[in-house]
Amino acid sequence: MADPDKPLLIKRYASRRLYNTETSDYVTLEDIAGFIRQGREVQIVDLKSGDDLTRQYLLQIVAEHESKGESVLPVGVLTDLVRSYATGMQAVMPQFLASSFEMLRNSQTKMIENLSQLPNPMAAVPGFEALRKQQEAFLKTMMVGMPGWSGSGPAKDDEAPASADDIADIKRQLAELQKKLSKL
Incomplete structure (x- = not known):
């Protein structure tokens, strides 16, 4: 097995x-x-x-x-990857890429979660629920190929949607990473 x-x-x-x-x-x-x-x-x-x-x-x-x-992968990203092998960025690049993909996966999960939990005044319109389910299925299908996407949603059911503080924290972390990269 x-x-x-x-x-x-x-x-x-x-x-x-x-x-x-x-x-x-x-x-x-x-x-x-x-x-x-x-x-x-x-x-x-x-x-x-x-x-x-x-x-x-x-x-x-x-x-x-x-x-x-x-x-x-855009040509610019591929070019930067090739350049990273000849510079000091080689040490930082793996962590930066892993963090970037982790942030992307978390954002996708939260987006799906938020779509399914938002109260919507359109819900009273006939056929709206079927349309919502179609959109959710479409998004899940689109994200199946994304790294780390399992299609099962977040691990915790009681996890709150991203707050303004969460978004500010993510922006701060990204700015710190950009500063580190620019120093190299």
């Missing part, structure tokens, strides 16, 4: 074929991308050497999607 809390172990054979150890079958890069979209962590290791190849394969998946016209 698969344990969704543990990373899915994929072994790369000498023939470069990728083997799913949970289902005992070979998988493609697109299969691995599908596991990740479903919220599963994946670890890819070389069978012979034991080297962790996860980063290489994730970069390959991103590169393939970008080359197919499914562009998510």
Whole structure:
């Protein structure tokens, strides 16, 4: 039985074929991308050497999607990433990117939560509830491909929507990160 809390172990054979150890079958890069979209962590290791190849394969998946016209990364961002390898930003970049994506995930979760909890005077209009459910389903569908999005909403049901203080705190943290980056 698969344990969704543990990373899915994929072994790369000498023939470069990728083997799913949970289902005992070979998988493609697109299969691995599908596991990740479903919220599963994946670890890819070389069978012979034991080297962790996860980063290489994730970069390959991103590169393939970008080359197919499914562009998510603007040229400016890619250029800055390349530059970061030659500057002192290399040490700060991983933390900055992780924080940025975490803020994005939190914002998406709060947006979905707020949409479903706001009282709306339009609720009395016939067919409004069906329209609201359609919009919510659309947003959930749009966010399925976003990193970390599980589709299940926030972990705590009693979590309050973002207040002005929360937003101010987020802006302050972002300003601090920008100051650190500009110093580098």
